[in-house]
Amino acid sequence: MTFSPELEEKFARLLTIYPEGRQRSAVVPMLMFAQDEVGHVTPELIEEIAKRIGIPTVQIEEVVTYYSMLHQKPMGKYHVQICTNVSCMLTGGTELWERACQKLGIGHLQRTGDGQISLEEVECIGACSWAPALQVNYDFHHNVTPEKLDEILEACRKVN
Amino acid sequence: MTKLYNEPSPLETRVLTKRFGLPNSASLDTYLATDGYVAIRKAIEMTQDDVINEVKASNLRGRGGAGFPTGMKWGFVPRSSPKPKYIVVNADESEPGTCKDRLLMEYDPHQLIEGMMIAGRAVDAKAGYIYIRGEYRYLIDIMDKAIAEAYQRGYLGKNLFGSDFSFDCYTHTGAGAYECGEESALLESLEGKRGVPRIRPPFPAVVGAWQCPTILNNVETFCAVPPIIRDGGAAFAALGVPKAGGTRLTCLSGHLNKPGVYELALGFPLDKMINEVGGGIPNGRKLKAFIPGGSSCPILTAAECEGLTMDYDSMANAKTMLGSGGVVVMDDTTDMVKVALRIMRFYAHESCGWCIPCREGTAWLRKILTRFVDGMGTKQDINLIGDLAHNMLGRTFCPLGDAAALPTISIVEKFRDEFEAYLARTTVSIPVQSDLPVLQPGM
Amino acid sequence: MAELVSLTIDGRTVQVPPGTLVIDAAKKIGVEVPAFCYYEGLSLQAACRMCLVEVEKMPKLMAGCTLPVAEGMVVRTETPTIAKARKSTLEFLLTNHPLDCPVCDKGGECELQDMVFRYGAGESRYTEIKHHVDEKQWSPVVYFDAPRCILCYRCVRICDEGMGVGALGVINRGVVSEIAPNKTDHLECDECGMCIDICPVGALTSGAYRYKTRPWEMQHVGTICTHCSNGCKTTLGVRNNEIMRGDNRDQSGVNGEFLCIKGRYAFDFYHHQERLQSPLVRKNGKLEPVSWKEALEAAAARLKAARDAGSKIGVIGSTRTSNEENFYLQKFARLGLGTNHIDHHRTGDVVTLLDALSGQKDALATTADLYEKPAIVVLGADLALEHPLLSFQIRANFRHHQARVYAVTEKPVREDKYAAAAIRCDAAGELAALETLREKLANEPELVIVFGDTVKGDAVRKLVAFGSSLGKPVKYVALVDYSNSRGAMDMGLVPELLPGYRPSGQTGMSAGEMVASGDLDMLYIVGANPLEGGQPLGGKPFVIVHEMFLTETAQAADIVFPASSAYEKNGTVTSVTGEVQQLKKAVQAMGTKPDLEILGLLVREMGLAAQIGPWTPDKVFQEIRETVPGYNMPLPVIATGGAVQTAPVNGRIEVDARPDLVRSSRDGLFTSGTLGRYSKVLNSVVEGRHHT
Ligand SMILES: Cc1cc2nc3c(=O)[nH]c(=O)nc-3n(C[C@H](O)[C@H](O)[C@H](O)COP(=O)(O)O)c2cc1C
Numbered sequence A: 001m002t003f004s005p006e007l008e009e010k011f012a013r014l015l016t017i018y019p020e021g022r023q024r025s026a027v028v029p030m031l032m033f034a035q036d037e038v039g040h041v042t043p044e045l046i047e048e049i050a051k052r053i054g055i056p057t058v059q060i061e062e063v064v065t066y067y068s069m070l071h072q073k074p075m076g077k078y079h080v081q082i083c084t085n086v087s088c089m090l091t092g093g094t095e096l097w098e099r100a101c102q103k104l105g106i107g108h109l110q111r112t113g114d115g116q117i118s119l120e121e122v123e124c125i126g127a128c129s130w131a132p133a134l135q136v137n138y139d140f141h142h143n144v145t146p147e148k149l150d151e152i153l154e155a156c157r158k159v160n
Numbered sequence B: 001m002t003k004l005y006n007e008p009s010p011l012e013t014r015v016l017t018k019r020f021g022l023p024n025s026a027s028l029d030t031y032l033a034t035d036g037y038v039a040i041r042k043a044i045e046m047t048q049d050d051v052i053n054e055v056k057a058s059n060l061r062g063r064g065g066a067g068f069p070t071g072m073k074w075g076f077v078p079r080s081s082p083k084p085k086y087i088v089v090n091a092d093e094s095e096p097g098t099c100k101d102r103l104l105m106e107y108d109p110h111q112l113i114e115g116m117m118i119a120g121r122a123v124d125a126k127a128g129y130i131y132i133r134g135e136y137r138y139l140i141d142i143m144d145k146a147i148a149e150a151y152q153r154g155y156l157g158k159n160l161f162g163s164d165f166s167f168d169c170y171t172h173t174g175a176g177a178y179e180c181g182e183e184s185a186l187l188e189s190l191e192g193k194r195g196v197p198r199i200r201p202p203f204p205a206v207v208g209a210w211q212c213p214t215i216l217n218n219v220e221t222f223c224a225v226p227p228i229i230r231d232g233g234a235a236f237a238a239l240g241v242p243k244a245g246g247t248r249l250t251c252l253s254g255h256l257n258k259p260g261v262y263e264l265a266l267g268f269p270l271d272k273m274i275n276e277v278g279g280g281i282p283n284g285r286k287l288k289a290f291i292p293g294g295s296s297c298p299i300l301t302a303a304e305c306e307g308l309t310m311d312y313d314s315m316a317n318a319k320t321m322l323g324s325g326g327v328v329v330m331d332d333t334t335d336m337v338k339v340a341l342r343i344m345r346f347y348a349h350e351s352c353g354w355c356i357p358c359r360e361g362t363a364w365l366r367k368i369l370t371r372f373v374d375g376m377g378t379k380q381d382i383n384l385i386g387d388l389a390h391n392m393l394g395r396t397f398c399p400l401g402d403a404a405a406l407p408t409i410s411i412v413e414k415f416r417d418e419f420e421a422y423l424a425r426t427t428v429s430i431p432v433q434s435d436l437p438v439l440q441p442g443m
Numbered sequence C: 001m002a003e004l005v006s007l008t009i010d011g012r013t014v015q016v017p018p019g020t021l022v023i024d025a026a027k028k029i030g031v032e033v034p035a036f037c038y039y040e041g042l043s044l045q046a047a048c049r050m051c052l053v054e055v056e057k058m059p060k061l062m063a064g065c066t067l068p069v070a071e072g073m074v075v076r077t078e079t080p081t082i083a084k085a086r087k088s089t090l091e092f093l094l095t096n097h098p099l100d101c102p103v104c105d106k107g108g109e110c111e112l113q114d115m116v117f118r119y120g121a122g123e124s125r126y127t128e129i130k131h132h133v134d135e136k137q138w139s140p141v142v143y144f145d146a147p148r149c150i151l152c153y154r155c156v157r158i159c160d161e162g163m164g165v166g167a168l169g170v171i172n173r174g175v176v177s178e179i180a181p182n183k184t185d186h187l188e189c190d191e192c193g194m195c196i197d198i199c200p201v202g203a204l205t206s207g208a209y210r211y212k213t214r215p216w217e218m219q220h221v222g223t224i225c226t227h228c229s230n231g232c233k234t235t236l237g238v239r240n241n242e243i244m245r246g247d248n249r250d251q252s253g254v255n256g257e258f259l260c261i262k263g264r265y266a267f268d269f270y271h272h273q274e275r276l277q278s279p280l281v282r283k284n285g286k287l288e289p290v291s292w293k294e295a296l297e298a299a300a301a302r303l304k305a306a307r308d309a310g311s312k313i314g315v316i317g318s319t320r321t322s323n324e325e326n327f328y329l330q331k332f333a334r335l336g337l338g339t340n341h342i343d344h345h346r347t348g349d350v351v352t353l354l355d356a357l358s359g360q361k362d363a364l365a366t367t368a369d370l371y372e373k374p375a376i377v378v379l380g381a382d383l384a385l386e387h388p389l390l391s392f393q394i395r396a397n398f399r400h401h402q403a404r405v406y407a408v409t410e411k412p413v414r415e416d417k418y419a420a421a422a423i424r425c426d427a428a429g430e431l432a433a434l435e436t437l438r439e440k441l442a443n444e445p446e447l448v449i450v451f452g453d454t455v456k457g458d459a460v461r462k463l464v465a466f467g468s469s470l471g472k473p474v475k476y477v478a479l480v481d482y483s484n485s486r487g488a489m490d491m492g493l494v495p496e497l498l499p500g501y502r503p504s505g506q507t508g509m510s511a512g513e514m515v516a517s518g519d520l521d522m523l524y525i526v527g528a529n530p531l532e533g534g535q536p537l538g539g540k541p542f543v544i545v546h547e548m549f550l551t552e553t554a555q556a557a558d559i560v561f562p563a564s565s566a567y568e569k570n571g572t573v574t575s576v577t578g579e580v581q582q583l584k585k586a587v588q589a590m591g592t593k594p595d596l597e598i599l600g601l602l603v604r605e606m607g608l609a610a611q612i613g614p615w616t617p618d619k620v621f622q623e624i625r626e627t628v629p630g631y632n633m634p635l636p637v638i639a640t641g642g643a644v645q646t647a648p649v650n651g652r653i654e655v656d657a658r659p660d661l662v663r664s665s666r667d668g669l670f671t672s673g674t675l676g677r678y679s680k681v682l683n684s685v686v687e688g689r690h691h692t
């Protein structure tokens, strides 16, 4: 597999920051950064990382399937993650989630037909004091109201 | 970046957060202009024992949740071991209700770096890793930038400040797993594996990252160290209550007029925290239930909250915990059955699956509670929920099982009437759904 | 030795070394603490929470499988609280477990079933929908039914730690966690079946056995695997004269819990459709089935005539027949037929080793030594493929005792992964390479050297000289291929040696010479296939063969006797490490007779009975014990299924041992000489591998 020079540079650095012989430590960061570029964790990506780290692919699969941010199927260009955990639930997070599902006609870990937006109901994202909250890719949105949600989704739909 | 997520409160004791809101608070220059990297120079002059003793004197207890005395933990590291030693920062912050470590890294990354360095100096560790939850990607950029700046200007690297002390610092991203906040699971994850906890003992202080002695603390714990070394442990201790020194970043969320993260001295009155710091409960509603420190704590009723102060002993007396600093306030409109379900959904989703009681117990409870909320609960279910939670309690491989059981037990015990009300509402007709439970006669 | 720690378990005091786990300390006084994930010898998991015990002064129940003992500790393993905890854990476990024990392949020998029986979690309060996943087939022999899996991780560990393969992993998280194979939907591994054997429930089942029978319908016959020289005990489950499965049920053999694919599944050659069931005699150029009487009379007449005429008779013995058969065969050849042209396929230079070691004591390693000695040298052999048990022992030694392992081989080997040193060298360059390790080896307190067929003749002498020069106790294993390769040598199936390595004083033809030479009048072949490669038989000898199948050699015969396999007879065999163990008859294959009986009947037919002696296995073994040096071993140990190492002949073996004839066939895990061809399981696995 080929990656962008920036990602290659990141990989190269990751392989130097852990103690000698402990390069397996780079697996999770490599998968995360690669997913950002590739879109999701493909079988080829698993093979590639296994090869680079020098461990069997099954050990990468063990990791990929464990972490909820690593996806083995394609997500939307904008992955909208709405928190419904307690603090958000108390302040309208559940309603935001239902509204988003309804507006987009998709559910948990599904994406719109055009591949533009995907939805995920997530556990606490660390924004409880500014709840309800959501993340679009890695960007936080705090104190989200239904109107704000509509705007966010609208923006995701449009931007290319 | 300098805009704060919420207005500060005049009732705060701002020690760790003193740079919050300053222009360019994350920059090295701002840090240097406000006592930055003073403590580490001091620590280099001190003996290692003195550094540890100062931390002990501060009565600093871990801010990650368990509240273990930090100085004592550092003292467990076998300094004479020939193995390299490591510093690991727990920045996994995923306990529901908690959102403070984020701010410490966002607004004052150098304070964290300096705290790590002092820990490194105390136990002869040459490198530190900050394990940041995957969702906090922007913090990796902020921390990396701060680290790069520190290297550039000689605050990280070899032979710092002309001494023989060297220290390297790195960030490491998680990828979405609450269990990776548990210290031994975090170490497994740091080693590129599934975030499954390790058998303890040995504790990380003795056998930690890459099988080497490791100091592992919460972000806030490390951030408290520079002020402690700079101004002395005693000064820090004096801010709190006798057995627990200092302040805590308290994350107020839920039904409040002014939710937000506030640095409050330990022992701060609960009532004052809700009504003055948090601005009280909106719409003239009354307090119904209170989570003192993340969803893993037993929930208190309004009556139980009376007269409590926010510190370890006071909470222990009320049979709950100070936990992670995530305070969730629920008003009298709150549906406690739904809260119980939401909490259990979280633990079932996050159970690593390693041990039987947690793996199966959380999943089963989630199913029962879902059924209950969907109007298909039975009277027996109420007892069953409590019973199953009790059957998990104290029997799981790591504390996640307890974390799931404790709030559940407290909710069924304290809000049983709400469960019964659900029954009253729904006994007439049971809606037919595709996922009706399958009754298995006999077995 | 450190002071012992004293503690109380269920009111009884027990003293154990510090660091002992409570579960093991309890076992010492006969208290069994229930456990799923704890498995002696494998890494600790503390995952199943069945082993919870009460410890005084501790607030919570503690996991006995990870709790080290402490002085004065007071432990209780069975109290109402504990029983309730275990019952509730079982209740949890059963929530997503199918409750169809009556149709589960594991029924009757399922640890979960037993545990529920014991703690009575028979009633479940679980009324929700069970999490279901379809059953999967991971290889011709491995099936996985995820819902039955209790996630004890035994399979993952035995594959990784025990086998050094690591083909299994755990995927997903929480309640949907699942064991997964290394190739996403299938396995690429040794196919040893250890995972199946170790699985406490019916999650992993054997494609070769599943749903064929119930365990209680079988008789269990512990015998010795006939495929390679490692001498693993395989317990054959027999129902109605049919072998249903092989396993290591009571773990009483030299192999303990180990078995490879061949020991576990490849017994199936015995009922291959091409198995010979009747004697054959060549009539008008064609082999025709005849009665035993006719065949025996014909053979006896030809043999007698040939002997009386002073014709040249050659005898080729087998590397799989029992010691008794081999002993009797050589006696028949030498005394009855008056020939010294007797040989077998030699696969390791045992003779030179024994000669070079003359005068040394305790210099032959046992299987146990490979697990116990602090340092092991592997010289010119890929043990994981060719000697799986020895490889398993060495791995366990490394895991449990941190043994230093030195691999000196031509190609990369599995031992490399954990070896203290791994050196590559040309075949026959082993000694030079070994020399580079001299300093390290000289620092070892004790050493075992295992060497393959490239080290032979002079090289063996040099190796022993090298070992002696280290000034430390050194033990050796000369690797040989087949289940009784060693016994064939010990029993004198070579021209130059009588049983027990006494010089015969005569020379004779080697097997290869017998096949190639044109001047033999008769060739008598027992259980060997010298024409396997397709080479023609020199000259036109009259050929008599004992065989299970119509092999290339049997096809060239004039008379063929249908012989029993090792699983159809009693007797003894001698393993690669010289350990003598008992074969026990599990089944009777129709129409066949053990080679010993065939020989005995011939002897009687030829009127030689008085001279050659009785032909029951017991009587012959008794004669071996009395007359063959090294075999005077305690009968009860052998008779009860134990293993005894033959004593070495402790004196010079003054013969030219023909090391040039030593050649290993290099059979790997999925091949086994002629037998392998008739094993459907081995073939299916080999085919499966080619498809992926
Ligand atoms: C399930 C579980 C999740 C945890 N999550 C976190 C976390 O997100 N952040 C944290 O600092 N500590 C967390 N902890 C606590 C850590 O195990 C550990 O006690 C802490 O990081 C030690 O640091 P401290 O002494 O500074 O608190 C968690 C513990 C458990 C059992």
Ligand code: SF4
Residues within 6 Å of the ligand: C148, C149, C150, C151, C152, C153, C154, C155, C156, C179, C195, C198, C199, C200, C201, C203, C204
């Ligand atoms: S398959 Fe069997 S051995 Fe493996 S984890 Fe599941 S129950 Fe345990």
Ligand code: FES
Residues within 6 Å of the ligand: A083, A084, A085, A086, A087, A088, A089, A123, A124, A125, A126, A127, A128, A129, A131, A132, A133, B096, B097, B098
């Ligand atoms: S509960 Fe929603 S961000 Fe914390």
